[in-house]
Every structure is written in C-alpha cells, then in structure tokens.
Amino acid sequence: MEAEKAKKQWTVQELVGWTTGFFERKGLVKPRLSSELLLAEALKLDRTLLYTRWNAPVETAPLEAFRAYIQRYVEGEPIEYILGYRWFMTYRLEVNRDVLIPRVETEELIEWVAGRENGRSRRFLDLCTGSGAIGIALARAIPEATIVASDISEMALDVAQRNARTHQVYERITFYRSDFLDGLDNLIGPIEVVVCNPPYVGENDRHKVNPATLSHEPWLALFGGPDGLDFYRKTVENAPRLQGKRVYFEFGFDQKERLETLFSSVGTVAFKKDMYGQWRFLSIDIHS
Ligand SMILES: C[S@@+](CC[C@H](N)C(=O)[O-])C[C@H]1O[C@@H](n2cnc3c(N)ncnc32)[C@H](O)[C@@H]1O
Numbered sequence: 001m002e003a004e005k006a007k008k009q010w011t012v013q014e015l016v017g018w019t020t021g022f023f024e025r026k027g028l029v030k031p032r033l034s035s036e037l038l039l040a041e042a043l044k045l046d047r048t049l050l051y052t053r054w055n056a057p058v059e060t061a062p063l064e065a066f067r068a069y070i071q072r073y074v075e076g077e078p079i080e081y082i083l084g085y086r087w088f089m090t091y092r093l094e095v096n097r098d099v100l101i102p103r104v105e106t107e108e109l110i111e112w113v114a115g116r117e118n119g120r121s122r123r124f125l126d127l128c129t130g131s132g133a134i135g136i137a138l139a140r141a142i143p144e145a146t147i148v149a150s151d152i153s154e155m156a157l158d159v160a161q162r163n164a165r166t167h168q169v170y171e172r173i174t175f176y177r178s179d180f181l182d183g184l185d186n187l188i189g190p191i192e193v194v195v196c197n198p199p200y201v202g203e204n205d206r207h208k209v210n211p212a213t214l215s216h217e218p219w220l221a222l223f224g225g226p227d228g229l230d231f232y233r234k235t236v237e238n239a240p241r242l243q244g245k246r247v248y249f250e251f252g253f254d255q256k257e258r259l260e261t262l263f264s265s266v267g268t269v270a271f272k273k274d275m276y277g278q279w280r281f282l283s284i285d286i287h288s
Contacts, residue, residue, distance in 0.1 A: 009057040012050055015039055019070060026074050034079055041083050042066035076212045088133045091140070093163050095131055098155035100221035102133035105274050106197055109250050109281050110134060112272055113195055114141035116283075121246070122146065125188070127180065127196040128231070130221060132160030132173075134195050139169035148187050150176045153220060180231060181238045188241060197250040198231035199224040228252055232262055239266040242286045253278040 010018075016035050023031030040047040042065040043058070058066070069082050080086040080101045086093050088102040089110065095101050114137075117124075122144050126135035129149035139145050149164075151157050157175050164170040178184050180198075201209060201222045209222065224230045235247065247267075251259055256271060256279040263269045267284040274280040 010063065011055050011057055012039065012043075013054045015058060015063075015066065016050070019066075022070070023074070028074070034073065037079065037083060038069040038073065039066055042069060077216055078212055081216060086131075088131075089137050091133075091136060091163075091167055093131050093133060093136070094159055094166070096159060097216060098153060098218060099131040099159050100217055102131055105280055106133060106250060107137075108272075108274050109195070109197065109248065110137045110141065112281060113193070113248050114138060117193055117246075118142045121192040123190050123192045124148070125150070125184070125191045125194045126173075127194055128198050129160050129175075130156050130197075132163040134197060135160070135173050136164055136167050136169055138195065139164075139172050140167060145172065147173045148176055148184070148191065149173050150178045150184060152177065152179050153218070156218075156221075180234050181241065185241075191245060194242065194245060194247040196231070196235075196248065200228045200231065200250070200252045200255065202226060202228035202252075227258075228255065229258060229262070232259055236262055236266055239286055243288045245286050247284045247286060249282050249284075250280060251282065253280060256282075 016032070016039060019035035019039070020032045023034055028034060036047050036050055040050055042062040072082050073079060078101055080095050081097055084094060084096065086095045086101050089107050093102060118141065124138055124145055124147045126138065126147055126149040129135050129151045132149060135147045135149035139147055149160055151160070154177055157177060161170065161175050164173050174187070176184065176187060181188070199220065199222050201224065203223050203226050205228065206214070213222070232249065259282060260269060263282070263284050267286040270283045271279050272281040
C-alpha cells in the first residue's frame, strides 16, 4: 500500500485538493490560495496557469519541492519567504530573510506621500529601505523623482538593488549603506523629502509580536530600542541637518501621543490614520 502510494502520480488538482484540506486542518488562513501559490512556485508557473494543467501529473522534482514548501509553511515560515516574493502595490518584490516583508500599511504611506509630493518635490531619501519597497514605489509613482535609498544592512541593500533593476528604476536610485542619518552628509543637502519606515517595535513589547515574525524576520528591521522610539529620537537630534525638509514616518499604532510630544519642538507635525482608523503615519515640516 505504501509502495503504491509512493508510486502514485499526483495531478495538480489532487495536490491542491489534498493540501488545501491539510492546511485547513492545521488552522492556516486562506488554505486554498496558499496551496495554489506554493504548487505554482514548485512548478515555476504563474498561479493562474495551474488551471491549464489541472489534470496533468506532477513530476518528481517539483513534487519534492512542493513537499518541502508545505513542511516549511506548516512550521510557521511566512509564505513570502518560501515563495521568495511579495506583492507590494502592483510590484512583485523579491524578499528573503535579510529584509522585512513589506506590509500593506506601507502602501498607504506611499499613496499619501505620492499624493502630496507628486509635482511638488523631486529629491527623496528612502531611509531604512529594506527591500526597497518605498523608494521603488515612489520612483514609479513620481516619474521625475530621484532617490537616495539607504540601510545599515548590506544584504538588504543587495535585495533592494535587484528589485530596483527588476522594476526599471535602478538608474534613478542611489543606494547607500549608512547607520540611519550618520554618513549621509554628502547626500542629504539636496534632499527635499525623507520617507522612513524605521524599526519601531519596542524591545519591551517583544512578547506582543507575532511568533512567525519574531522567528523569521530580521530583528534589525523590527526593534527600535526599549520603547521602539530610538529612530524618531535620532531624527529629532538630527533636526539641524534636516532644516526645511519634510519627513514622513510610519509608526506603531500606540505611539502617536509620544511622537507628537517628541516632534512638536522641531517642526509642524501632521498625522494620518490607516484604513483601519489607527494613527500610523506622520509628516513633519522641519523648521528652518
Ligand atoms: C521596518 S524595516 C522597513 C523596510 C522597508 N522600508 C519597508 O517599509 O518595508 C526597517 C529597516 O531599517 C533597517 N535598519 C535598522 N537599523 C538601521 C540603522 N541603524 N540605520 C539604517 N537602517 C537601519 C533594517 O535593516 C530594515 O531594513
């Protein structure tokens, strides 16, 4: 019986059906979609093309790859790291464990910034670029924009550069390794707008972080000191170098009041809610 099972030629339909049920029993969300995405990846196909092969048998090599993906997925690895990509707005971005998986709320930050800055500003700094999500989306949204994208992680910058090439904005983005604003002196002068999604989880709140995030995403991308506010404080310390510039930040859902207090001494602050009605974004026009 076991030998017969091993010999069995699974079709695409059977594999999707079996895996969907397996994921359902494990309590995983969107079991059908996940099984289709993982099988499509194993077959190196676009997911929509699975249906053109619905009754075709799956060869040994993709079947083995699919089994390995299933194993990783049920062990809690984010599907984006297994697939090696994440859709961000309309851009398929490469992601790996050196970069944070870009979040949907960051898409709202881009929409806000692009809506306010398109036709108004041309020179942007994407500070803490990670996968390059912000810089690339801004470069695509604002055709005349030139961008400096920086991160402390060389490995993240490699990913960001590959993503910029894929989305044909590499020529308009200068990538630079830096510890936040330190070392950007030669590049910061002409910048009009800084956009930053810094690490903002408080180390004291580690127990509140989703376990899959904690086990798989880079801690360098998550934690911003004991209360999560280190990078905002560094911005205030650097205010003299940012005079006359507008700075946009994403921040944690419970940080608005503290950030209002922090930033009101250095500029004019405006806040924005996300689609769930939480305060998640701010802009500061730094006083000259
Ligand atoms: C929350 S992630 C944001 C990534 C990306 N911008 C996004 O929105 O998806 C924060 C990024 O900050 C980077 N980072 C952490 N400490 C840094 C530092 N001292 N200087 C510059 N970048 C830093 C991390 O490597 C990570 O890529």
